[in-house]
Amino acid sequence: MITACQELGLAFVLAHGETADCMMAATYRQVTGTSGVAVVTRGPGFASASNSLAEGTLDSFPLPHLLISDVVGADSTDRVAHQRLDQVSGGNAR
Numbered sequence: 001m002i003t004a005c006q007e008l009g010l011a012f013v014l015a016h017g018e019t020a021d022c023m024m025a026a027t028y029r030q031v032t033g034t035s036g037v038a039v040v041t042r043g044p045g046f047a048s049a050s051n052s053l054a055e056g057t058l059d060s061f062p063l064p065h066l067l068i069s070d071v072v073g074a075d076s077t078d079r080v081a082h083q084r085l086d087q088v089s090g091g092n093a094r
Helices: 002-007 018-032 044-058
Strands: 037-039 067-069
Touching: 018 037, 018 044
Parallel strands: 037 067
Antiparallel strands: none
16 A cells, blocks of 8 residues: 555555544645545554544544545454454444
């Protein structure tokens, strides 16, 4: 992903954690007026990113335009249960 960003002329800034990642993207959006994008890992990374999304909503701070994460595929749920989080239904898993 880093190489693809460089080839497209997009700046890729690595953050220490997902919460900081989202806050950096939101700040970039506010300062530059262009889209802020945050890329986070699945499961715990997405859960951590939701902290900054909630904080931004409560503080009326502009959120990143785009939050990118992946999910655990149905064929891998037995192997990677520690990263399994229902990100799609908003916590309404059955």
